[in-house]
Amino acid sequence: MMKQDMVCIACPMGCKMEVSTIENGKTSYNVSGNKCPRGEQYAVKEMTNPTRMITSTVRLKNGHLARLPVRTSDAIPKDKIFDCMKTLDEVQVSSPVKAGEVIIEKLMGLDINIIATRSM
Numbered sequence: 001m002m003k004q005d006m007v008c009i010a011c012p013m014g015c016k017m018e019v020s021t022i023e024n025g026k027t028s029y030n031v032s033g034n035k036c037p038r039g040e041q042y043a044v045k046e047m048t049n050p051t052r053m054i055t056s057t058v059r060l061k062n063g064h065l066a067r068l069p070v071r072t073s074d075a076i077p078k079d080k081i082f083d084c085m086k087t088l089d090e091v092q093v094s095s096p097v098k099a100g101e102v103i104i105e106k107l108m109g110l111d112i113n114i115i116a117t118r119s120m
């Protein structure tokens with residue numbers, strides 16, 4: 001049995017949780033410290049397929065600011081964050097851009113888009 005401490009980030013309460021991994025033919029997880037079921041869901045997902053929403057910026061041409069704020073349309077696998085940031089670093093868009101506009105479709109072949117979060 002392996003134990004891991006983690007903090008739930010599903011709401012601002014930030015419950016401190018302990019996750020025990022139980023190997024009994026197949027892997028299962030025992031979660032404690034969570035104040036609601038979302039904590040358990042978060043902990044199990046974090047152990048099996050950790051993902052994160054990304055908010056960042058891309059270069060903007062002809063705008064009143066040099067960078068356009070963007071975000072992923074959904075959470076991406078944690079191990080793809082570095083490649084995502086590298087991709088965003090190479091992107092430049094031209095003003096005008098509307099909030100909600102897709103800046104990159106199917107980011108790195110995933111079913112996830114990069115979306116503008118501000119009209120500029």
Ligand code: SF4
Pocket residue numbers: 008009010011012013014015033034035036037038039040
């Ligand atoms: S376990 Fe529930 S109450 Fe605690 S941080 Fe997560 S979502 Fe919030």
